[in-house]
Amino acid sequence: MKTIVISLGGSIIASNGLNTSFMKEFSEFIQNMDKDIKFGIVVGGGGVARSYISSLRKYGVNDNVLDEIGINATRMNALALTSFFDDSNSKIPTTVNDAAELSKIYRVVIMGGTEPGHTTDTVSSLLAERINAKVLINATSVDGVYSSDPKKEKSAKKIGELTYDKALELSLKELSGAGSNVFMDPTAISIAKRSSIKIFIINGLQLHGYDDIIRKGTTSGSTIS
Numbered sequence: 001m002k003t004i005v006i007s008l009g010g011s012i013i014a015s016n017g018l019n020t021s022f023m024k025e026f027s028e029f030i031q032n033m034d035k036d037i038k039f040g041i042v043v044g045g046g047g048v049a050r051s052y053i054s055s056l057r058k059y060g061v062n063d064n065v066l067d068e069i070g071i072n073a074t075r076m077n078a079l080a081l082t083s084f085f086d087d088s089n090s091k092i093p094t095t096v097n098d099a100a101e102l103s104k105i106y107r108v109v110i111m112g113g114t115e116p117g118h119t120t121d122t123v124s125s126l127l128a129e130r131i132n133a134k135v136l137i138n139a140t141s142v143d144g145v146y147s148s149d150p151k152k153e154k155s156a157k158k159i160g161e162l163t164y165d166k167a168l169e170l171s172l173k174e175l176s177g178a179g180s181n182v183f184m185d186p187t188a189i190s191i192a193k194r195s196s197i198k199i200f201i202i203n204g205l206q207l208h209g210y211d212d213i214i215r216k217g218t219t220s221g222s223t224i225s
């Protein structure tokens, strides 16, 4: 059985309120996929996480608490997404261990964050490693990896194929910039590297992008391998 993990960015399903029309289309798309493909879907925090974290940061709330708040937002979004599925868990697992157990029961397992100190990108890599997925789709608001942040620099160029080491270098470079919006965090890339998990970075709002990867193994986004 083929197993695929999707890191579904919060910006895709919940940037300004819940994107319920996308959630419905996405759930139908996944449920209509070949029944011998298993999915792990890790949902990001989106607008709620960002707005709570930035408001509270101004009052000196520490990062551990802010991370916990972010985690709660990811779990709320994950629970919202399960409402659109017939064949997924309906209780959100709080660890990769528990998600792996649920994955023995459900064809589609949906979760959010786990612990402070990382993002759902890292949770996705850990889940992929744990349930032996060799493909990790990072569904984000940008359609691939760019030489620099395309939202800030017009000269940024999309890179179709990257090695893990090149992706790590770019991710670390972007992280060091203030207010960075990195395409994938370095820990997530390192975990994928040690277990040879191929990462695809795509615009998460376009369902044909997932279809190309799942059915044909191709993408117009970027790959890290």
Ligand code: UTP
Binding pocket: 009, 010, 011, 043, 044, 045, 046, 049, 066, 067, 068, 069, 070, 071, 074, 112, 113, 114, 115, 116, 117, 118, 119, 120, 121, 123
């Ligand atoms: P996200 O994974 O959505 O973070 O988790 P992000 O990459 O900043 O958001 P997007 O991709 O732009 O939407 C939201 C926040 O929740 C906390 C972190 O503070 C993170 O920034 N978090 C999340 C954790 O501390 N641990 C987790 O496992 C997940």
